[in-house]
Amino acid sequence: MSQQVQKNGVILAKPMFVTFDAYGTLYTPKKPIHELYCSFAIEHGIIPESSDIQVYEQRFLSAFKNNFSKYPNYGKNVVGPIRLPQLDDWWDLVIRDTFDLSHGGEVASTTYTFVQDLLADFKSTKVYDSFDDVVPLLDWLRHHHIPMGVASNTDRNAIDVLNLFGFLKWFSPENIFLSYDMDVLKPDKLFFDKIRQAATPDEVAPSSCWHIGDELSKDFTAAYNAGWSSILVDRQNKHGFFGSQMGKLRSRIVNDRQVVVRDLKEVSNVFGATE
Template sequence: MRAPLRWVLWDVRDTLVSVLGSAGEQYCKEAEKLGLSLNYAEVDAAFSRVYQDYSSRFPNYGKSQGLTGQIWWMRVVKETLSQCRVQDPDVVNAVANNAYLNFRNATNWEIYPDAKPALERCSSLGLKLGVVSNFDNRLEAILHSCGLLSHFSFVISSEAAGVAKPSPDIFVQALEKCSTSADSVAHVGDHFINDYLASRSAGIHGILLDRRNKHKEADIPQEHRIVSLEQLASRLQQLAQQ
């Protein structure tokens, strides 16, 4: 007999919240406070290049290479500005530091309209909630600022865990906190590999949040996919009845 469903684990970025605007826009706004006018499109393009490069060379915020999330992000900002020909070290340092601190605040994040109702509905079904997210150590502060932290029994960021999705090891840490078997746990996230496939490889009931219908034709059972968190409660109830 299958164990009853007891927990729902959550991804955060692009599942519950998204960056308001873009990282490049936020950096430009910080630069403007210091009297420097930058082109949003140029900064966005530079950020995309730098972010991909650093994610490849220093995965999971470079923790295994002796970095911290703060150092990693400040280097990303500084290199982004350098590629946009910003050379003043005082301006570069100020923008990097302010951007890192300000991204803790809800003003830089958009909460999806279906997020809080879905969390509340899950709790009303008697399910406990936790977070498993590829994120730096600001995650709890961001969730608190967005009014979401109180919904969760625990929060695991990849920086704190020392391992990132899609490694199943981060889910092993989550299961230890849940103190239950994997088949009593579901995981909800927007990334096909990092959330859906990774959680299922750990024996967890992975549910893919596919807001843009990108995986409509993908090799994924339709009962494992939702296009809105409004559909989540009914899917979880279906799992509980199987």
Template sequence: MAQPHQTQQLPLTLSQEGLDPPQVIFLDAVGTLFGVRGSVGEVYRDFTRQQTGIELDAEATNTAFYEAFDAAPPAEFPELITQKKPGSFLLEQEFNWWLAIAQDTFSRLGVLVQFPDFQNFFEHLFAYFATADPWIIYPDVRPTLRHWRQQGIELGIVSNFDSRLYTVVDSLDLAQFFTSVTISTRVGAAKPNPQVWYSALAAHNCPPEAAWHIGDSYREDVEGAIAAGLRGIWLNRP
């Protein structure tokens, strides 16, 4: 079984450290390729103020969001895959999953009752996160992706995001680098479940031992990838 490798920026010369170049490199999305501009709390604060005039404390909002996020079930809907439901059912499930987290977040802040129509407000917030505006690409990303593509290495994304990821990656002008984008909600399994990597590997006709996965979560990205037979690389950004 492959051992984890740790780095504080996207690796450019891992082959010089005794690692053979892979056929495919998979990367996590949020926290690896791009992150929230500032913090979730700051984005929520600014968006809420602009849309409703309700004032939030950014730090408290950030804490409440991650508490709600950690308490939520995995973003995976295997019953939709099994039942072969239309895509509209999946999009509705994704929206409702995030709606529950947002309601929990604002409830923890004690301001949920101040919204006359919270679902309508959240529809706009949900759509906002499908644009490029709340995101920032880490400076090491583009040079690294270009370097790998020049080496002939295939690239893919494996993420526990949702279907908005396609739009976000495209709006950030990153889609050009990737052959595949594998999302937990569309596979019916979320990292660290190995099944999400098996689906991604199938898209490249690649055996696990010929692939790397890089991500910022040790449990989800590194341990999950290793369990699936890939080399897991921890991107431990400062």
């Protein structure tokens, strides 16, 4: 590979290190989270079958936001009257707040079983699917000896899900960067600075580090603002980069450090231009 190449008349940097967002990029829930929560709640008799499921969408979002505000970073290093020694203790709070379940006193056995089963199932194929365009790209990158990593705003439960789909064989432990461990969140520039310092030699330019993700602000724009090159994978044309040509275009080069693709299969074509 050369250091720079042209694709459609635009010069792109050679990929020396590639990171992936996890949730929404490598894997995805089979249904919206609040619907999955409610399905389990109905099964365990926590809410009736006649419940308005959409009400719980806002309840879940509020529970997540409020607990992340009170106990930042999934409760890591929390001090004070409430201690959350285990990661699942933080998610326990979110689940109970979503369904207005008691936090103290004697816990009903059905409530305890519901929470524990829900936590366990969120590390299983009952909840998540992987995208079928992931493995071909990971194989292509490995074949071309391009180092890879995971860079995601999430907790360590993500490692269980990555392992569930066999993705860990492509990512070495030292190249899995989670906001939980890093104590910083995307879109903060420091998130990407820390990764580059830890994973690449000093001579590797920021623009030769590529980040791939599905979120416009936290992945595509944030990596770009940190000096990286970035790829937005937009499988449903959610952000409108393909306009009315969604069925025809497979990728769109926005500038010399930003590319939008329909799926991950197209990334090898983008990077292949650097060979």
